[in-house]
Amino acid sequence: MLMKSVFRGQTITKEEGLVLYEDMVLGRSFEDMCAQMYYRGKMFGFVHLYNGQEAVSTGFIKCLKEGDFVCSTYRDHVHALSKGVPARSVMSELFGKATGVCRGQGGSMHMFSKEHGVLGGFAFIGEGIPVATGAAFKSKYEKEVLKNDKVDAVSVAFFGDGTCNNGQFFECLNMAALWKLPIIFVVENNLWAIGMSHIRATSDPNIWKKGPAFGIPGVHVDGMDVLKVREVAIEAIARARRGDGPTLVECETYRFRGHSLADPDELRKPAEKAHYAARDPILALKKYLLQHNLADENELKSIQTRIDEVLEDAVDFAEASPLPPRSQLLENVFADPKGFGIGPDGRYRCEDPSFTAGTAQV
């Protein structure tokens, strides 16, 4: 029997509720495991965690279809997981291992999986927005110019509040509106850009209002409530898929940790942190599922236990995996992988053990 509960016009079944819950628990627990592994020296470079923002990734990505596209930022592990990239592949990538989703070559900020439609994490802010816009253009071109009726892929670009002061955001809003592209611009407004408060950095803090300036609907949603995010996502995705063009969605959310694991997080006021901690999106969904008899405590506990096992397995897998060969270093850097890296003896320069001498972390 399907158990349903009405949520502001949308119904949510038990199955749907549990999918959302499991995905958010996966995202949160994965990131907690990352922090542990980072402090044990298992991963290098900057690592930006997504704790607190899960309702945004889950609320949107769980409403997408397999062939749809997602572009992320440097805070990208959880978007990749929500889109179906296995935890093993993401963890292994973080460990820099050959079995990682980018064969250990991308690291934390560059999750990419063609198979899953994950078109990248990007270290430069705003870089994913034009890539997602390009993917949306591709869908439209295939459908309307090449007359391929089967194509109906939608693209979702996730990015932060700080990124909305960047030119690429406005350029892409313009193109997406002009060509009525099947794209959703999802702003994860966590109120901070590293140590810069959103209020101090932007002319009008209401980011959603920037959509209507381009003729695009702008929506503001509580990004700590996965059911509200999902409701907005369903509508925006349907709009994009039926050819009615883009939507700009501002999700008000909060990160529960510092900007990256290297950030001592001393700038944000304790009262502000406590305010959002009390609105933890996972606890909120748990409460909703229990109150509406869509799940009981044991079911939710068993989801956590299953996720814990998935993560133990992901760490063991990453640990046991081999490092990439040195010859991989210049692959995907130059069109001809030997290109710049070829030595006088015809071998890759990077195969010479002294090639990276004095270079940190290689």
Ligand SMILES: Cc1ncc(C[n+]2csc(CCOP(=O)(O)OP(=O)(O)O)c2C)c(N)n1
């Ligand atoms: C083009 C560019 N300029 C500056 C930076 C340095 N930088 C890294 S993160 C960041 C803040 C971004 O904040 P926001 O978009 O709100 O994302 P959040 O980290 O809050 O998720 C900046 C300015 C960068 N990565 N790329």
Ligand SMILES: [Mg+2]
């Ligand atoms: Mg931010």
